[in-house]
Every structure is written in C-alpha cells, then in structure tokens.
Amino acid sequence: MARTRGRITPLLALTLAAGLTLTATACGGDSDASDGAKSSGGAGGPVVVATTTWEGAFAKAAGAKDVEVIVPSSAQHAPDYDPKPSDLAAVAKADFVLYAPFEPYAEQIKEAAGSDAELVEEKLDNDPAKVKAEVTRLGKLFGTETAAAKWNKSFDAEYAALRKDLEKAWLDGKAPTAVAQVYSAWSAKMAGARIVGTYGPEAVTAKQLSDLSKKKPALVLDNVHMSTGKVLPDSGARQVGIVNYPAQDLDLLAVYRNAARAVEKAMKASA
Structure with missing residues (x-):
C-alpha cells in the first residue's frame, strides 16, 4: 500500500x-x-x-x-x-x-x-x-x-541460461578476449569473455587506442549511449553495441537477452 x-x-x-x-x-x-x-x-x-x-x-x-x-x-x-x-x-x-x-x-x-x-x-x-x-x-x-x-530468482535462472548459450558460441571452446567500454563490461562478464582492456567514459586518447589495439581483442563491447564510433578500426576486432537502457516496457531482463544475442552473433561471425 x-x-x-x-x-x-x-x-x-x-x-x-x-x-x-x-x-x-x-x-x-x-x-x-x-x-x-x-x-x-x-x-x-x-x-x-x-x-x-x-x-x-x-x-x-x-x-x-x-x-x-x-x-x-x-x-x-x-x-x-x-x-x-x-x-x-x-x-x-x-x-x-x-x-x-x-x-x-x-x-x-x-x-x-x-x-x-x-x-x-x-x-x-x-x-x-x-x-x-x-x-x-x-x-x-x-x-x-x-x-x-x-524477480531475483527469475533473473538468476535467465542469466545462467544466457551465459551457458554464450559459452557454446566460443570459438574452439575458448573464451574470447574483449575490450569493453566501462559501462558495458557487464556484457563481457556475461559472455565469459576475458577483458584485456577498458575505455571511457572519457574520450579515448591516441595512446589508449594504441595500447588497446596491441591487446588484439576479438571483441570490442561498446556503449551505444556514449559511442564515438569505431573504437579499434584496424584491429580486426568485431565491435558490438551494448544497450544499457530498457525499452518503455521496463523489462530489465530484455537488456540481457538483447546483449547476449548481439555478442553471440559477433562471436559466430568471427569463427
């Protein structure tokens, strides 16, 4: 009440x-x-x-x-x-x-x-x-x-299922390496990816870009709400736009489902 x-x-x-x-x-x-x-x-x-x-x-x-x-x-x-x-x-x-x-x-x-x-x-x-x-x-x-x-109980079940599906998409059964925008790191964690570097929310410097490229990540998990375009254009990494904000239906679980689909698609495309 x-x-x-x-x-x-x-x-x-x-x-x-x-x-x-x-x-x-x-x-x-x-x-x-x-x-x-x-x-x-x-x-x-x-x-x-x-x-x-x-x-x-x-x-x-x-x-x-x-x-x-x-x-x-x-x-x-x-x-x-x-x-x-x-x-x-x-x-x-x-x-x-x-x-x-x-x-x-x-x-x-x-x-x-x-x-x-x-x-x-x-x-x-x-x-x-x-x-x-x-x-x-x-x-x-x-x-x-x-x-x-x-809700927390349903979240645990949904998250575990999504993580299991993402692990199945790993290339040769190995966890991918990833660079993530700081507010998108949760999606790397869900995918079981090994984060080799992060960037943002401040503007990325030339030195940071150079250092991140040297890490040779398979994925770049960008934040679509603060995106500055292609982060590592010459690295060969596949960039994935991660959405943090739910839609007007306020379904928070949909944020995880959508991110999982996007990351899985990128991993399979890298195979």
Missing part, C-alpha cells in the same frame, strides 16, 4: 510550469509531449516516478506496479534530456522519485519533488550482483520484498 503523502500545491505547480521553460533536446530523442512521463500501469503499491527507463526497470523488478518514466526511451543519451515542466509536475503524485547522480537534471527533479516524495538515488549498473542488490534494496523501500525476491 502506498504510504500517506502530501501533494505539491496548485500554486507551486503553476510556478514550476511558469519558471521552467525547458525543451526536450535528447540526442536522438523526441520532443513530442506524449513521449514524456509514461506509466507502466497497475494499481496498488507505491507510486514511483523514475527519471529514465533504467531506474524504472529496477523499480518494476522490485515489485512496483505504478511506475512513471520522465525521459522517453527514444532518447539515445538520456542525460542530455531536458525535462519539461509537465515532466517535473509528475512527481507531485509520487511516493518515491528515483534518479541517478550523473543525470544533470537531478537537481531539478529534487526541487520539484519538494518534501512530498522520498528521493532515492540509484547507482545504475547492470552487473548481476549489483542489480540483485539494488532490486532487494528497492523491494525493502517499497514494501514489496516478496516480489523483489521472486
């Missing part, structure tokens, strides 16, 4: 709308107002507003049924999105507002939330152990521990 909460007054809501003349400028995003805050549906339980589908997917996995997302999934680089006044007003009905510290609009979200919603800072990471810990933490906050535990 959602906890008792206050609401942002009509005057404050009007002030927000008048004072925040923001436009959607997401990289690859959509400025249509209908692409703003969207709900996953459902009734009962806590009302959760999440800045992106990544936070929203964690909330859904933890058992929240009423989840609204501010940044549309069409935004290629979510931190570049500028929330609209209508987006910020969505927090008025929230029990919890989930955000990440690297999002530049986090302060706007916190100001809009006022004292009505409980602000929850998330450390977004698709590493399996961190995902399960975060889902467990949110389940305790939401009062949905049973649902969170059930």
Whole structure:
C-alpha cells in the first residue's frame, strides 16, 4: 500500500510550469509531449516516478506496479534530456522519485519533488550482483520484498541460461578476449569473455587506442549511449553495441537477452 503523502500545491505547480521553460533536446530523442512521463500501469503499491527507463526497470523488478518514466526511451543519451515542466509536475503524485547522480537534471527533479516524495538515488549498473542488490534494496523501500525476491530468482535462472548459450558460441571452446567500454563490461562478464582492456567514459586518447589495439581483442563491447564510433578500426576486432537502457516496457531482463544475442552473433561471425 502506498504510504500517506502530501501533494505539491496548485500554486507551486503553476510556478514550476511558469519558471521552467525547458525543451526536450535528447540526442536522438523526441520532443513530442506524449513521449514524456509514461506509466507502466497497475494499481496498488507505491507510486514511483523514475527519471529514465533504467531506474524504472529496477523499480518494476522490485515489485512496483505504478511506475512513471520522465525521459522517453527514444532518447539515445538520456542525460542530455531536458525535462519539461509537465515532466517535473509528475512527481507531485509520487511516493518515491528515483534518479541517478550523473543525470544533470537531478537537481531539478529534487526541487520539484519538494518534501512530498522520498528521493532515492540509484547507482545504475547492470552487473548481476549489483542489480540483485539494488532490486532487494528497492523491494525493502517499497514494501514489496516478496516480489523483489521472486524477480531475483527469475533473473538468476535467465542469466545462467544466457551465459551457458554464450559459452557454446566460443570459438574452439575458448573464451574470447574483449575490450569493453566501462559501462558495458557487464556484457563481457556475461559472455565469459576475458577483458584485456577498458575505455571511457572519457574520450579515448591516441595512446589508449594504441595500447588497446596491441591487446588484439576479438571483441570490442561498446556503449551505444556514449559511442564515438569505431573504437579499434584496424584491429580486426568485431565491435558490438551494448544497450544499457530498457525499452518503455521496463523489462530489465530484455537488456540481457538483447546483449547476449548481439555478442553471440559477433562471436559466430568471427569463427
């Protein structure tokens, strides 16, 4: 059951709308107002507003049924999105507002939330152990521990199956070597790859590129949300675009399935 909460007054809501003349400028995003805050549906339980589908997917996995997302999934680089006044007003009905510290609009979200919603800072990471810990933490906050535990169990089964399938795709039964963008290293771990180097999130220097090329990786696991194009163009490595953000359906498991398919395709192409 959602906890008792206050609401942002009509005057404050009007002030927000008048004072925040923001436009959607997401990289690859959509400025249509209908692409703003969207709900996953459902009734009962806590009302959760999440800045992106990544936070929203964690909330859904933890058992929240009423989840609204501010940044549309069409935004290629979510931190570049500028929330609209209508987006910020969505927090008025929230029990919890989930955000990440690297999002530049986090302060706007916190100001809009006022004292009505409980602000929850998330450390977004698709590493399996961190995902399960975060889902467990949110389940305790939401009062949905049973649902969170059930999801973690299904995650374990899905992840084990994906990893087993990926191992079958190893060339000559040997784990591939990989260079990974720091926020895509989880996909190398899932594939059982041996990480010989990482790069990012800062711009890659010429020396770093030279050093990474010398490692002769079979795979380059790039982060599509922060991609700078072909990372090691002359190395012979196959580059794979890894997507961290779930789609609007907030299915976090789909992120792992999609990454597994992409990595498996690259490994088979290298055979």
